[in-house]
Amino acid sequence: MQPPPDETPAQHTARQKRELDAQRHSDEIDEDIKQERAEAKKQRGVIKVLLLGQSESGKSTTLKNFRMQYAKGEWSAERCGWRAVVQLNVVRCITTILRVLTEEMNGDSPVDSEDDRTSAGQDSSDEESLKDDMKALWDDKTVRLALKRRKLQLPDSVNFFLKDLDRIATRNYVVTDQDIVRARLRTVGIQEHRLFFERGPWGQARFSPISVFDQRLEEDSRVNRLEDSINLWTSICSSKLLAKTQLILFLNKCDLLRKKLKRGVRVNQYLPSYGDRPNEVNPVIRYFRDKFKEIQKQCSPEPRTTYIYPTTVTDTEGTITTLESVRDGVLRENLTTSQLI
Ligand SMILES: Nc1nc2c(ncn2[C@@H]2O[C@H](COP(=O)(O)OP(=O)(O)OP(=O)(O)O)[C@@H](O)[C@H]2O)c(=O)[nH]1
Ligand SMILES: [Mg+2]
Incomplete structure (x- = not known):
């Protein structure tokens, strides 16, 4: 823009100052936008995982596996504690x-x-x-x-x-x-840890220990632990807030399930609906997998993929393999929905 033809020296100085201020202000806005974009780009590379499940279901143990694998420096610093x-x-x-x-x-x-x-x-x-x-x-x-x-x-x-x-x-x-x-160290309150992998939106990992079909809750001895797990799963699947969230379910403590069945504990004694199916690990896992899948299908406000894995999260090698397939599955689905594959 041209300066006015009859501008006095005082007016000239004032205009220059105004222009300089405006330029500074514009630079600040540009810088803010740049930073916001960089932050948004970083956020796009983050998968947020929320670990949910009843007490002692294996959430912290899974997090230990995550950190052992993906945050090696942090992990070795805290080991001796x-x-x-x-x-x-x-x-x-x-x-x-x-x-x-x-x-x-x-x-x-x-x-x-x-x-x-x-x-x-x-x-x-x-x-x-x-x-x-x-x-x-x-x-x-x-x-x-x-x-x-x-x-x-x-x-x-x-x-x-x-x-x-x-x-x-x-x-x-x-x-x-x-x-x-x-090691058992009860988690109090909500903990947040920042680690790991590549891209994607919200994911939610849920834990249902399946060895607990014959146990009651520590906090309320009237409630069967597995029943409590099923109720929690039903409410998570039904939640409208989580309608677009990918769900990952770990049917955990399969090692304890195996031991229990070997000792002769019968599933149908605690769960009559199990009927006369074989009292063996694989059929029991299949039965629970189908049950949780069916609840997910019936209760989800909109269709979604759910990953269900039988796990023993104290087996670190096996858990790392499971975590890798969870990651691959979640990534593949994100790429498919963004039509990249
Ligand atoms: N044998 C066996 N033990 C397990 C398994 N998963 C967890 N545990 C053990 O169960 C105990 C409780 O596990 P945590 O991971 O602390 O449970 P949590 O879900 O974090 O429990 P809260 O912090 O009370 O909510 C620990 O001593 C674990 O070692 C499993 O798959 N098999
Ligand atoms: Mg915990």
Whole structure:
């Protein structure tokens, strides 16, 4: 734009200042837009995964697998912190067992919930003999029988840790990755972790431990755990807010399911609808997979793909393979919907 022909020197200076201010303001806006675009581009490369499921279903264990595989630096920095957690898991189990035995000896009525109140004899300062006492306690047949009679539900990792006391109950114990995936540390509140892969919108991973068909909720002993899982799945599938979200379901704890069935526990005793199908792992998994799939089909507000995987997330190698196929599946679907393949 041309300056006015009769512009005075004062007017000239004022106009230049105005133009400079306007230019600065425009540059700032350009810079903001550039940054927003860069941010949006980065966001397009992010898959947000929400891990949902009842307590002890394996959410944190899966996250450990994610981090072990995709955030190796972070993972090795936090590894040694898990040593104390593993040892505390052991102590907690032992004190729970001692409490139950004390009640058994006093003839108190059976209880099946855990808590930490105990008068365990911990006056032995000798590390070796403490370890031997713990081993003797866990190996004792009468103790096992008493625990069974009292229907004590010990955490899933108990067997793993207590059979390895020689390694764990020592001063120079070095924690392994397998110990960490077995360690139980209840998650309080919502946690957010930033990691990994390529592109895509929201995804949601749900966990339904399928070994729990004969167990009740710790927080409400009237409710069957599997029934609770099915209810949660139904409400997630029905949610309008999540209508466009890809759902990934992990039918977890297949190893415990296998063990349970081997022990002779019958699914149809707890789930009459299972009927006279074979009481074996694969048919049981197939039955639950179909059940969850059917609920998804009936309850989803609009059609969508759902990925269902049987898992044992304490098996890190197997879980990494599953996570890779989840990623491939999600990516393939995103590319298909964006008509890139
Ligand atoms: N044997 C076996 N144990 C498992 C499996 N998945 C998880 N666990 C164990 O179950 C326990 C609970 O798992 P977490 O991953 O802490 O459960 P969570 O869903 O995060 O539970 P909250 O934090 O209470 O919501 C841990 O000791 C795990 O090692 C599995 O597939 N098989
Ligand atoms: Mg957790």
